[in-house]
Amino acid sequence: MSLLGDALSHAVLPGVALGFLWNMNKDPWTLFAGAVLAGLFGTWVVGLLTRRTVLKEDGALALVLSGFYGLGVVLLGVIYLIPGARAAGLQNYMFGQAAALSHQDVWLMAVVASLILVVLALFYKELLLNGFDSNYARSLGIPAAILEKLIWLLLAFAVVSALQSVGVVLVSAMLIAPAAAAYLLTKRFHIMLLLAALIGMFTAWSGSLISYVGSSLPTGPFMVMCAGLVFVVALFAAPQDGIISRWRMARNRQLDSRRENLLRAIYLLWEHYGEGTENFSVDDLERRSSLKVPQLRRQLRAFARSRLIDWPSEDQQTFSLTAAGWREARLIVRKHRLWETYLQQAARFPDDHVHADAEIMEHFLDETELQRLERRLGYPKVDPHGRSIPEVHPNLS
Amino acid sequence: MSPLEFHDLTVSYRQKPVLYGIDACFPTGALVGIVGPNGAGKSTLLKAGMGLVPMSSGWVRFFGEPLAKVVRRVGYVPQRNAVDWDFPVNVRDVVMMGRYGRLGLFRRPGKLDRRIVEDSMERMGIGNLGSRQISELSGGQQQRVFLARGLAQQADLYLLDEPFAGVDAATEEAIVVLLRELKQQGRTVVVVHHDLGTVERYYDHVLLLNMRLIGFGPTQEVFNVENLRQAYGGQLNVLSRLALQRARTTEG
Numbered sequence: 001m002s003l004l005g006d007a008l009s010h011a012v013l014p015g016v017a018l019g020f021l022w023n024m025n026k027d028p029w030t031l032f033a034g035a036v037l038a039g040l041f042g043t044w045v046v047g048l049l050t051r052r053t054v055l056k057e058d059g060a061l062a063l064v065l066s067g068f069y070g071l072g073v074v075l076l077g078v079i080y081l082i083p084g085a086r087a088a089g090l091q092n093y094m095f096g097q098a099a100a101l102s103h104q105d106v107w108l109m110a111v112v113a114s115l116i117l118v119v120l121a122l123f124y125k126e127l128l129l130n131g132f133d134s135n136y137a138r139s140l141g142i143p144a145a146i147l148e149k150l151i152w153l154l155l156a157f158a159v160v161s162a163l164q165s166v167g168v169v170l171v172s173a174m175l176i177a178p179a180a181a182a183y184l185l186t187k188r189f190h191i192m193l194l195l196a197a198l199i200g201m202f203t204a205w206s207g208s209l210i211s212y213v214g215s216s217l218p219t220g221p222f223m224v225m226c227a228g229l230v231f232v233v234a235l236f237a238a239p240q241d242g243i244i245s246r247w248r249m250a251r252n253r254q255l256d257s258r259r260e261n262l263l264r265a266i267y268l269l270w271e272h273y274g275e276g277t278e279n280f281s282v283d284d285l286e287r288r289s290s291l292k293v294p295q296l297r298r299q300l301r302a303f304a305r306s307r308l309i310d311w312p313s314e315d316q317q318t319f320s321l322t323a324a325g326w327r328e329a330r331l332i333v334r335k336h337r338l339w340e341t342y343l344q345q346a347a348r349f350p351d352d353h354v355h356a357d358a359e360i361m362e363h364f365l366d367e368t369e370l371q372r373l374e375r376r377l378g379y380p381k382v383d384p385h386g387r388s389i390p391e392v393h394p395n396l397s
Numbered sequence: 398m399s400p401l402e403f404h405d406l407t408v409s410y411r412q413k414p415v416l417y418g419i420d421a422c423f424p425t426g427a428l429v430g431i432v433g434p435n436g437a438g439k440s441t442l443l444k445a446g447m448g449l450v451p452m453s454s455g456w457v458r459f460f461g462e463p464l465a466k467v468v469r470r471v472g473y474v475p476q477r478n479a480v481d482w483d484f485p486v487n488v489r490d491v492v493m494m495g496r497y498g499r500l501g502l503f504r505r506p507g508k509l510d511r512r513i514v515e516d517s518m519e520r521m522g523i524g525n526l527g528s529r530q531i532s533e534l535s536g537g538q539q540q541r542v543f544l545a546r547g548l549a550q551q552a553d554l555y556l557l558d559e560p561f562a563g564v565d566a567a568t569e570e571a572i573v574v575l576l577r578e579l580k581q582q583g584r585t586v587v588v589v590h591h592d593l594g595t596v597e598r599y600y601d602h603v604l605l606l607n608m609r610l611i612g613f614g615p616t617q618e619v620f621n622v623e624n625l626r627q628a629y630g631g632q633l634n635v636l637s638r639l640a641l642q643r644a645r646t647t648e649g
Binding site for chain 1: 444447449468473481498502503506
């Protein structure tokens with residue numbers, strides 16, 4: 001669909017040239033008619049090539065795009081040779097020049113825009129259905145083939161009415177970039193439509209402004225740059241799919257894992273010291289943890305802030321776990337060892353394969369999954385390595 | 398009046414016949430499994446019936462009429478991998494599409510439509526997934542969404558294309574329950590089916606297909622070794638033969 005828009009926008013160029021040659025002036029309505037006819041002819045040729053020759057659709061699109069565009073450039077070259085035609089400003093159709101728009105051009109745009117809005121409003125649900133599942137649309141008796149042709153016609157109208165301001169070469173970017181940015185920002189079709197229109201309006205406005213301020217700069221490239229900028233911003237800042245929020249989620253997960261791993265290391269240290277130990281040496285923990293010293297210190301200070309550990313002495317060389325600290329440490333060790341037991345018993349993993357997987361899964365098991373696991377395994381007391389699986393609330397059981 | 402009748406249906410693709418001279422008249426209220434090897438034209442038969450692929454000869458009638466006249470009485474559920482599940486809509490939007498045929502052009506869904514949509518989702522066990530993005534669904538959930546959309550159509554004849562493909566056991570069970578309910582309500586259901594081992598348990602009629610019609614009728618009359626050998630030829634591998642034998646012995 002996006003590529004077809006691209007081919008269509010390039011295919012209109014010979015139509016513009018022929019429209020000019022028709023009565024040797026830049027009457028917007030003649031140019032419009034010529035361009036729309038050429039564009040539709042181009043898409044028809046694409047369909048013909050795909051159906052009747054060995055060419056696949058991408059090949060047919062590329063052929064039509066470059067062939068029609070080349071023909072258009074040749075025709076414009078011929079027009080330049082005609083005395084007086086150079087002044088008509090047809091070169092503006094290549095890259096767009098908003099400053100060259102006449103009153104009639106603006107009227108044309110208004111008519112096209114209202115027409116498209118009316119059709120969208122009338123056939124909203126049919127277009128939605130046809131876009132998602134055209135076979136199903138046809139099975140409901142919706143004239144999908146006619147709708148599709150209607151969409152092509154509207155697309156041709158939109159492309160041609162934007163030609164003067166954006167230019168043949170870049171107009172397809174204005175079809176795609178606002179919609180792509182909107183798709184990143186929402187997953188509801190009607191909101192996406194609105195958003196894409198707003199983004200399109202904003203980028204057209206800002207692009208024209210820049211080209212106006214910079215006098216006689218071409219408009220199209222600036223509009224497309226603005227649209228590209230909006231897309232990049234959306235790509236990074238989109239609430240769900242954006243790169244920043246994904247990165248933040250991954251980062252949070254990593255921090256959670258680090259926190260839980262250190263709690264488990266403390267618990268293992270306690271098993272190593274022997275039961276009854278209350279104070280842990282930070283040096284001992286450093287030797288048993290994979291964290292670098294500054295990271296470990298920072299994590300311990302964070303534990304102290306959230307009241308998981310206490311510092312019995314001022315020098316902060318030893319620490320003890322609070323009741324809450326014990327609970328969390330027992331919980332993470334319980335998850336780890338239950339998962340190892342599960343892998344060994346239910347999934348028949350060999351003993352020496354279970355640890356690495358439990359390293360990861362212990363961070364993902366939530367309360368309900370843990371309970372299901374306990375029930376399924378029959379509340380075991382010992383893991384495959386023969387170590388005891390701690391209760392989270394030992395006094396209650 | 399038969400809800401679905403094929404007469405001398407032939408479908409070709411690139412000059413090669415895919416279906417050849419199919420005659421079949423489906424009885425009202427039947428639960429029919431369409432069975433045959435890969436490439437036998439099972440899905441094509443449904444698509445040709447719905448006018449989605451052109452037929453080179455023959456005709457199809459629904460309730461004695463051409464499809465266009467009775468399109469509201471026919472519910473087609475395509476294969477779920479035929480659509481783009483990243484499309485920006487949620488589950489409720491998709492199920493609502495089942496109402497579009499009845500609404501007709503220009504009308505927007507009303508209170509009744511919304512209630513039917515909620516009921517249909519409830520019935521397929523996805524009542525709590527209404528606002529879920531369709532890109533976040535599992536295979537089984539996708540199939541439930543498609544079936545709920547079909548239910549929302551409130552059709553008298555359902556054509557389901559491979560509803561059991563790649564779904565979890567719970568969804569398979571839910572679909573079987575749905576098929577029986579539809580049959581009990583007197584609706585006719587035609588299902589493209591792949592698993593020979595479950596044919597006898599799921600369907601009361603079987604249509605055996607391999608480009609041409611091998612057999613069509615009540616399951617116990619048609620679903621036998623001779624017919625299956627004809628349909629599958631050398632392709633009837635050990636596994637499906639075993640499944641068949643097992644089904645035979647548990648039955649007898």
